[in-house]
Amino acid sequence: MKLNIVGLSGSLRRDSYNRKALAVAQSIACEAGADVREIDLKTLNLPLYDGDIEKEGFPENVEKIRSLVREADVILFATPEYNHSVSGAMKNAIDWLSTGGENVLDGKFAAIFGASTGLYGTLRAQLHLRQILTALNVVMLPHPQVFIRTAREAFDENGSLKDQKVFTQLKSLIQRTMDLAVVIKNKS
Numbered sequence: 001m002k003l004n005i006v007g008l009s010g011s012l013r014r015d016s017y018n019r020k021a022l023a024v025a026q027s028i029a030c031e032a033g034a035d036v037r038e039i040d041l042k043t044l045n046l047p048l049y050d051g052d053i054e055k056e057g058f059p060e061n062v063e064k065i066r067s068l069v070r071e072a073d074v075i076l077f078a079t080p081e082y083n084h085s086v087s088g089a090m091k092n093a094i095d096w097l098s099t100g101g102e103n104v105l106d107g108k109f110a111a112i113f114g115a116s117t118g119l120y121g122t123l124r125a126q127l128h129l130r131q132i133l134t135a136l137n138v139v140m141l142p143h144p145q146v147f148i149r150t151a152r153e154a155f156d157e158n159g160s161l162k163d164q165k166v167f168t169q170l171k172s173l174i175q176r177t178m179d180l181a182v183v184i185k186n187k188s
């Protein structure tokens with residue numbers, strides 16, 4: 001079974017460490033045989049969630065992200081940590097995905113991970129992200145947890161993770177999430 005996977009970084013920054021981490025995760029999923037596509041929140045430039053906008057109908061870019069996620073089996077979330085939580089961009093995208101009478105994240109499988117320049121490697125942001133996605137019935141493995149600490153030193157010039165242990169954890173998280181999605185999808 002070929003899985004359809006989308007990746008999403010909560011950082012809009014051009015040289016973002018989370019976009020680097022997402023690129024690594026996406027290539028792992030690709031090598032494992034999935035169809036992989038990145039949802040670029042910077043290009044999508046979603047408006048801030050506003051019930052008045054929603055009432056008039058979803059804007060085109062909101063429809064676009066909703067349909068990409070609706071068609072996906074697995075979502076890769078690379079989260080930065082801003083003030084011990086997820087970024088506004090990430091939360092805003094999730095809010096748009098959850099609303100309008102159809103939570104398009106319902107029943108999806110997700111792998112969450114993140115990179116920060118601090119010592120905790122997005123531990124606190126991931127706890128919040130896990131809580132938010134649990135509210136939306138997204139299935140996530142409890143382990144392995146992937147914390148990319150001191151992100152300024154974490155990647156080499158080719159964008160690869162320098163720490164082989166962290167790379168192995170990320171690979172295992174992606175592979176096991178894909179395996180879980182296949183098993184459950186084959187049963188339903």
Ligand SMILES: Cc1cc2nc3c(=O)[nH]c(=O)nc-3n(C[C@H](O)[C@H](O)[C@H](O)COP(=O)(O)O)c2cc1C
Pocket residue numbers: 011012013015016017018019080081082083084085115116117118119120121122151
């Ligand atoms: C508003 C803001 C708040 C931040 N808060 C945290 C934090 O709570 N913990 C942490 O480890 N790093 C924090 N940082 C530093 C980020 O880890 C760092 O900017 C990182 O590069 C962001 O991810 P990115 O490279 O993908 O953009 C913060 C950065 C910003 C801009």
